[in-house]
Amino acid sequence: MTSLVSTPTTAPTRTIRIGSRKSQLALVQTHWVRDELQKRFPELTFEVTTMDTQGDKVLDVSLSKIGDKGLFTQELEDGMLQGNIDFAVHSLKDLPTRLPEGLMLGCITEREDPADALVVHEKHQDKQLDTLPKGAVIGTSSLRRLAQLRHHFPHFTFKDIRGNLNTRLRKLDEGQYDAIILAVAGLKRLDMGDRIHQVIPADLSLHAVGQGALGIECRMGDDEILALIKTLEDSSTAYRCLAERAFLRELEGGCQVPIGVNTKINDGVLTLMGLVASLDGQTLIKDTVQGHPDDAENMGTQLAQNVRSQGAQTILDAINAENRQ
Template identity: 50%
Template sequence: MKRTIVVGTRGSALALTQTGQVIDALRAICEEKGLPYDFEIYKIVTKGDQILDVTLSKVGGKGLFVKEIEQAMLDQTIDIAVHSMKDVPSVLPDELMLAAVPKRIDPRDVYISKNGKPLDALPKGAVVGTSSLRRACQIQELRPDVTIKPIRGNIDTRMRKLAEEDFDAIILAAAGLLRTGWEDRVHQYLEPELCLPAVGQGALGIECRADDTDVVELLQLYNDRETEWTVAAERAFLARLNGGCQVPIAAYAERRGEDIYLRGLVGRPDGSSMLRTEGVGRDPAELGKKLAEQLIAQGADRILAEFGHEVENE
């Protein structure tokens, strides 16, 4: 008999698109391996989806887009969950695990303007929309003369707000646009040297119950080891800083031969203080922790304390 694996996801167009892509890939694996599984989608509304009139940094807490989905997994309402990795807290419930991190797509941020002007050509006082403190601090460092204004909602909503409201430009993740077919609207891809991505940006995380052996084995066939290692380094950096997706932390890792090259950043949203570090290693957890310690020594803990995130002493 076939087992139906219930896949939990948020109900946004992006979430449903990437979940559909994951299910297609898992079905192909099942067909190739002769595995008796079918799949169905179960949509879940999260706290982050419900609160749209407040910036993420003011909502507070970790797991704004995953907590309800994880609870559904613990309650056995769903079997697996498809997350945007940048939304996944650095610490998971003991009963759950990330069984697959598929191959990452473009991790960069992108710049979209109302009139096609590049970022460096925006007039003084131009309004740039982003709800991310990480993006805000880096854009303000590049262009301290522009105004950052919060913007929430799915991609369609943000595009509409750019067209209809007093925004001159907005900053979004390239991955979401690529997955939903909006890439033709991009005016500029922001290289990591200009705007370091969020931890896990461009990657998906497939979560399941750790004791569901059949599902764990299936998902590990879908895992990409290079993406798993690089994202693990970024998440170790985030975990040591006790941060979430609502604080001004950035990290991006790349594989270079047998090594992992990791860059990390903590900054104030107004761009007035920016702490950076980079390093190379072969153990993702050790590398991420080491670079976080370097930023703590520079005062990152004091910056993060301003956002209610205390960094524990070790």
């Protein structure tokens, strides 16, 4: 006899696909986002898809020589535009200020300490940045760090260093460098905070735009995904980073231009400090603006105009001319 009672069916679980670079740090950051979203939306499934980017593949050339447009993001952005992934998790400092048509910065997460860190070879454990010996070999792949440290410590020898964080630490421990400069945030996220010998103060090195924060990029108009990722946004970090990104965007600077920032929100007032430096470290142009956090992007634009009028444009023109050669 045929039963008239239908067997209940379970609706398939919606799977959200998250794009990430393959590096250890990128995966730690992406898995944090995945796990936080899984807690908030247990009815959904979150799946991580990894990709190699151009910046991951080209390790024998300094970043300043291979350009800045989407070095660590383009493959992930292509994946979103082609519908292969729903959103991508980036270190915000790697995300260009001008995104491809059809994509948007959907969320900025709470910031880890954005400062730079000094990591030293074991023979210099008793030293600080200002007591390292003359001629000490300092490793950094960042022109921003290079220009500022050259300004304050012209007696050091600076040498480019590429590779993931573990590779850089290995090169240091092998004695190829006396010290290297890394981001505090990356070391802490990889549970390597014990390698931080000194947190470099802002008066010696302003940090990179967006450093320490994660940026989640998604398709414009994808309201479902935007609603999900917005639950991870930290408003204070977002205001600070939007001001920083507006400053960088107005100056049209990338990783081959030494641009540094520092931001704070105290008692409802956003303070944005910005710097443009010459490659040789001889000239540092720095200024500060303050205002309401809601006006963050306008503040960034205004600060860029301020430093331009104080001589930053001459520096930028010289760097751009050199890059075109």
